[in-house]
Amino acid sequence: MEKTFPSPGKLWLVGAGPGAPDLLTLRAARLLTSADLVVHDGLVGDGVLALIPPHVERISVAKQRSRHTMKQEMINELIVRETRAGRQVVRLKGGDPFIFGRGGEELDAAREAGIACEVVPGITAAAGCAAQAGLPLTHREDASAVSFVAGQCKDLTDQDWSGLAGHGRTLVIYMGLATATAIADKLIADGVSPALPVAVVERGTTAEARVLRTLLTDLGDLVAREQVQSPALIIVGKVAARADALDCLGAPGVTASLKDVACEF
The missing domain is CATH 3.30.950.10 (Tetrapyrrole methylase, C-terminal domain)
Known part of the structure; x- marks a missing residue:
């Protein structure tokens, strides 16, 4: 049985910046501490990941050339499913979500599913x-x-x-x-x-x-x-x-x- 949460779920497409943790935006840092789930790319720096509190669940969907931990369609399904369950989901992406980050595809998936979604830009x-x-x-x-x-x-x-x-x-x-x-x-x-x-x-x-x-x-x-x-x-x-x-x-x-x-x- 799918676990549900008391508050309405929301998806955040968050830019983690190019690597250095102190280049993360204040809004992004705040969301990492308040999320129920962080779904992150492989290019997100270790220093940024270290800012995620231990109680926040993490899922890595790291991608490399010609080798993917999870295909994009599966990532879309994951973030939609978890948000629908009432979770606050941060989709953490290296750089900026809308510059070669496939954030547009994930936003489309959220819109089609009818779930609330907000984009937080990052330093590309x-x-x-x-x-x-x-x-x-x-x-x-x-x-x-x-x-x-x-x-x-x-x-x-x-x-x-x-x-x-x-x-x-x-x-x-x-x-x-x-x-x-x-x-x-x-x-x-x-x-x-x-x-x-x-x-x-x-x-x-x-x-x-x-x-x-x-x-x-x-x-x-x-x-x-x-x-x-x-x-x-x-x-x-x-x-x-x-x-x-x-x-x-x-x-x-x-x-x-x-x-x-x-x-x-």
Whole structure:
């Protein structure tokens, strides 16, 4: 028999930010302490998970490339079922729920089920990682537009990426490590200069973060040579070579650990 709770259930789609626990919003932190159940992704940082009180039930639905603990349809069913039972359910997602977090699909499922749902935004990886690395995503001299794309999209060669990177633009690529070479080839084929600066931010906002820089044409080689691990973000554009970042992290092509540099971010 399904257990019920005395108060009406509600679903919260909550952004956990890019990793560092002190980048969590105040609203998100409060909800973690008042929830009955937290359903969390694998990319949610350990420091954030440590904020969940022991009495709050947790369910991990961690996903990795080509391997899922729970398929999205099952996640939708889980959060709807538990909310209908009267529980306060926090669906905790890395970064922001609505930026490559599939939060839109979960909101649709909640609407179709007729359950109350509220979205709590989080700091997306692009903002958090770029800030820590000292890379302004926009700059009056270098970039007046920013685009976010997913590097794991299907049929990459059929995508039209022309205009996403180049003069006056910054391109931020999520989930692009496995296809880094293909991404570079695609951008160059679509007219982007092979000499455009690129930064790769690994484990951004955490104590283990590091920044690697190269040129677009060498992106795939850099990722392979340095054995870059997920989560990592690829930033393409002139802003990747801004002077502040070079002063802190060395010349292009040099690997630097953010915990070893003197600059404060």
